[in-house]
Amino acid sequence: MTETPATATTAPAVPWPQPASSLYPALADAITGTVTLPGDSGYDTQRQVWNGMVDVQPAARGAGGGGAPPPPPPPPVPPVLAFAHRTGQPLAVRGGGHNVAGNGTVDGGIVLDVGGLRSVEVDRIAQTVTAGGGATLGDIDLATAPFGLAVPLGVVSGTGVGGLALGGGVGWLTRSHGLSVDNILGADVVLADGTAVHASAEEEPELFWGLRGGGGNFGVVTSLTFQAWPLPAEVYSGNLIYKADRFENALHAFSAWSADVPDELTTIISFLVPPPEWEQGEDPIMAVGFAWAGEDEEAAAAVVDRLRDLAAPDAELVQPVPWLDWQSAVDDLFPHGSRAYWKNTSFNSLDAGLIDVLARRAREQSWRGTGFDLHHMGGAFGRVPEDATSFPVRDARYWLNIYGFWNDAADDAHHTAFVRGLSRDAEPFAGGGQYVNFMGAEDPAQAAPGVYSGEKLARLSALKSAVDPENLFRRNHNIAAST
Structure with missing residues (x-):
């Protein structure tokens, strides 16, 4: 770490100790923003995060910022951090509140909400x-x-x-x-x-x-x-759809086809029972979604044709689509309040054993509310040197995300068991990569050793020691300070 610049700002002191009844008024006086407490108007709405399975009661929420124009006020970050440090209360930092593990909130602690900083x-x-x-x-x-x-x-x-x-x-x-x-x-x-x-x-x-x-x-x-x-105003994109009896054939074809597709093409395979508005029936499907990040639509079509030649889809929708429409195409599948439980892993190859597991488990889904995606990696992602960033691994060819998105708490046990079961069945073929944004809340304190390599973890731990030795920022998939 370099020395702190002379112009750096530091947190104003929050007097301590104080009677419990005066803690949060003192916090409110110290920050530019608002403090919301249990019982306040809007508290129940503001405490909610995207994952409906995360239902906790923060002791206080400090928020600031706003859209521009006009310019937003400074966020209340330093005084809230000082308050959490002095009181010892657990701290959560919330932006969009979309983290599946629910790390943007904390039971009985302080939520620092920077979600208003949206300029x-x-x-x-x-x-x-x-x-x-x-x-x-x-x-x-x-x-x-x-x-x-x-x-x-x-x-x-x-x-x-x-x-x-x-x-x-x-x-x-x-x-x-x-x-x-x-x-x-x-x-x-x-x-x-x-x-x-x-x-x-x-x-x-x-x-x-x-x-x-x-x-x-x-x-x-x-x-x-x-x-x-x-990026073109309209992106050549779409989905090739395969029925359940075609899953193995389509996956073997995809494995061969994906070995040499151009970098401009990114694909994500999804297995799920589609929502009614997709008009694809009530049986599980395999949808090979793709987007071409280039101007040459003829070249893109030729690449997609090669997959059609290997495994003709049962249905498809392929056309140039405005980027904003494509980026929001699955928003309705994951509405705020969805009950979400996820697991993930990476693979270095898509071999026959893994294909058998994916196809078999995909066909078991006779319900709406779970699914899984297979992301095709490589390309620009794979050319970044392993030590250039702290992202866990760069040699993964595919990344599996198994996810739930149901609404009824009565489905919790069944749907969670499906996610865990598929994760367990896929583990023998896994390449070892874990992606923190796809990880749930299970045992987050022990997550880091299973995510980062020894050398990378040691470097991250040393950085943690330098900037957060007391682990104030621990409401996450935590990296411990080196000892």
Whole structure:
């Protein structure tokens, strides 16, 4: 770590100790923003996160920021951090609130809500985008699309960009332009002691390295600057759909076909019982979704034709689609309040044994509310050197995300068991990669050793010791300070 700049800001003191009844008024006096307590108007709404299975009661929520114009007030980050430090209360940092593990809230603790920091600035000449730490994917896409630009992000527009980008950021531009972390140029960060720093390749380079894949372990990110890339107004994209009796054949064909597809094409295979509005019936399907990040539609069509030749789909919808429409195409499948339980792993190959497991388990789904995606990696993602960022692994060829998105609590046991069962069956074929943004809340304190390699984990632990030795930022898939 470099020395703290002379211009850094520090947290104003919050007098302590104080009677319990006066704690939160003192916090309210110290911050620019609002404090919401149990019993206050709006508390029950504000405490909710995207995952409906996470139902906790924070002791207080501190929030600040807002859209622009007018310019938002400064976020209440330093005084809230000082308050949490002095009182010892657990702290959660919330942006979009979309994290499946529910790390954006904490039972009986303080929620620092930066979700109001949603401003987005686009420099169309430099092709860069600076977004507030509470901006969503949809905010960025809306701002960049008019300029024919896009930032590599995820696939659900309501996701907060802060949590997504710090963990990795897998989406429809992964093979063409890499992960979100590969496109971060800089970040404004408030550290555990209230110090505000800018992290980039030139300033605080070790912090910059750790932020790009280490999740929310090192500070509160109030803004991120990304590299953006030219993208056609309409993206050649679509889905090739296969029925259940074709799953093995289609997967073997996909394995052969995906070995040499151009980087411009990113594919995500989804197995699920489709919602009624898809008009695909009530049996499980395999949908090979794809997006081409280039101008040459004829070249794209020729690549997709090669898969059709190997395994003709039972149905398809393929056409140029406006980028904003494609990016939000599955939003309705994952509405706010969905009961969500996820597991994930990576694979270095798609061999016969794994294909048998995926096809068999996919056919077992006779219900709506669970599914799983197989992301085709490689391309630009795989060319990033292993030690360039703290993202766990770069040699993965495929990444499996098994997810639940049901509504009825009565389905919890059954649907959770399906996710766990498929994860267990796929484990013998796994390459060892774990992606923190696809991880649930199970045993987060022990997650880091199972996510990062020995050398990478040691480096992350050393960084944690330097910037957060008391582990203030522990409501995450936690990285322990080195001893």
